[in-house]
Amino acid sequence: MKSNQNIVEELVNYQNILLTNVKKHWRRYLFTELHADERLLGIKGLRGVGKTTLLLQYLVGALEKGTKGLFVTAEHPYFYQHSIFDLASLWVSYGGDLLLIDEIHKYPNWSRELKLIYDGFPHLQVIFTSSSALDLYQGEADLSRRLDVQVLHGLSFREYLSLNGIGHFESVTLEEISADPQKIPSEIINQLKSPILPLFKNYLASGYFPFSNELKKERIPQRLIQILNTVLESDLSMVEGYSAANVTKIKNLLGVISETVPFEPNISKLAERMHLGRNTINIYLKNLEDAKILNLLFERVKGISQLQKPAKIYLENSNFLYAFQQNPSIGTIRETYILNQLRNSGHLVGSSKKGDFKIDESIVLEVGGRNKDYTQIKEVDNAYLAVDDLEIGFGNKIPLWLFGFLY
Known part of the structure; x- marks a missing residue:
């Protein structure tokens, strides 16, 4: 059984591999409009419009400011045996203050666990992406008073x-x-x-x-x-x-x-x-x-x-x-x-x-x-x-x- 330290190291290593390939000099319109002061922020959009890249670019800027951030995708093997709440708890115990989750619609019970994370870890900011098909306010748990949602559209001509x-x-x-x-x-x-x-x-x-x-x-x-x-x-x-x-x-x-x-x-x-x-x-x-x-x-x-x-x-x-x-x-x-x-x-x-x-x-x-x-x-x-x-x-x-x- 892997120790918590080994798990964190694996997740950070996976994140670092992704960060080496992220575009740093060209950003979508939403990057400067992100509601970055929100504790729980969801970013919706059609596949292929750049939601993952947007999260990684945001993480680059956060890390440069000294924020301790972690990027994961809901498809990661970690979630075969662990929950999003488990990860948030683990990351907070290691001093983490930012958690980025890609494609959260692929994780069952996402809304219930986000509510628990929001209420239980008041110093942890969570930003996640989802399919545009997902109604983020209609999950099993009531997130309407906690969650802010923004939409990333396809490219404008500009x-x-x-x-x-x-x-x-x-x-x-x-x-x-x-x-x-x-x-x-x-x-x-x-x-x-x-x-x-x-x-x-x-x-x-x-x-x-x-x-x-x-x-x-x-x-x-x-x-x-x-x-x-x-x-x-x-x-x-x-x-x-x-x-x-x-x-x-x-x-x-x-x-x-x-x-x-x-x-x-x-x-x-x-x-x-x-x-x-x-x-x-x-x-x-x-x-x-x-x-x-x-x-x-x-x-x-x-x-x-x-x-x-x-x-x-x-x-x-x-x-x-x-x-x-x-x-x-x-x-x-x-x-x-x-x-x-x-x-x-x-x-x-x-x-x-x-x-x-x-x-x-x-x-x-x-x-x-x-x-x-x-x-x-x-x-x-x-x-x-x-x-x-x-x-x-x-x-x-x-x-x-x-x-x-x-x-």
Whole structure:
């Protein structure tokens, strides 16, 4: 039987191996926004967006400040015979004050033990990552008064440019780009090393995930399909307790939707076609949205019930479109991108009877190509065009690519 000292040494050695490979000079947007003063912090996000790297980068900074931190993954063999609570107790006994746990959704009873750790070790900070499919407030134990949750989204277009060494820029607000759609784009373009529009097309097709700069472009769709399958077969199964039959039905539903996105659902016909109940279809849709595979667009942006029918259904990001289809519709690509970037930057987005989207209950946005005019929104107050194939905006026309600088 291993001694406690041997166990700690093994875990620290494992951590040190990971730290030798961590990127130290490029960080995701959330790194500077982390609620680092929280004693219990959860970071959710889709697979592949960089949650593990974010934890390790945070640990590097903490260690440099003298904090005694430990990184583990919930899949580590240590947890075959020990609990998270055991580890926290052991680490505290060795003077530890920071515990980082990766992929906590793979550990049973995670919420109950986090509650015990929070209450029992008031000087230990715990930061963990989980699948976006996991509702961190709905575990067996009530963590709502103890837990803070942040979400790590895929790369913005701004981050994509920075990751690839093309240009480093600060994020902008929706108010700033709508107030002057000419000044900010001009400043960005003047600093770029390459033309903006081809870069934007590359981002739409394959730039949403940080691994995009490590893989050959033709291999990215295959990697995305692997991510989707893992989320469906592993994460959703673990989080929702779904059987293989449930997962197959969810895959079939996703297949139907991906054929015609943006999908305007007739829930009754969809339920009949798939031999499922209406409520089951709505629950599956909600699961797919929680897992960051779909974006559901409703007429109202507040007070949405779980069983309310969405007006339209989109894939969560434009890269998924290219994984499902070789040549997706350019109109669908534009709308998918806009909805993704607006929501990822914290805006409330609903459908609009005039225009494509209503933002924060106040701004109407119509999306289109270079020749798009104001016909659909000419009588609408506070309305704008998001225009593709346009480098610099003017009037109420905002370049489509500029929405990728919101976070």
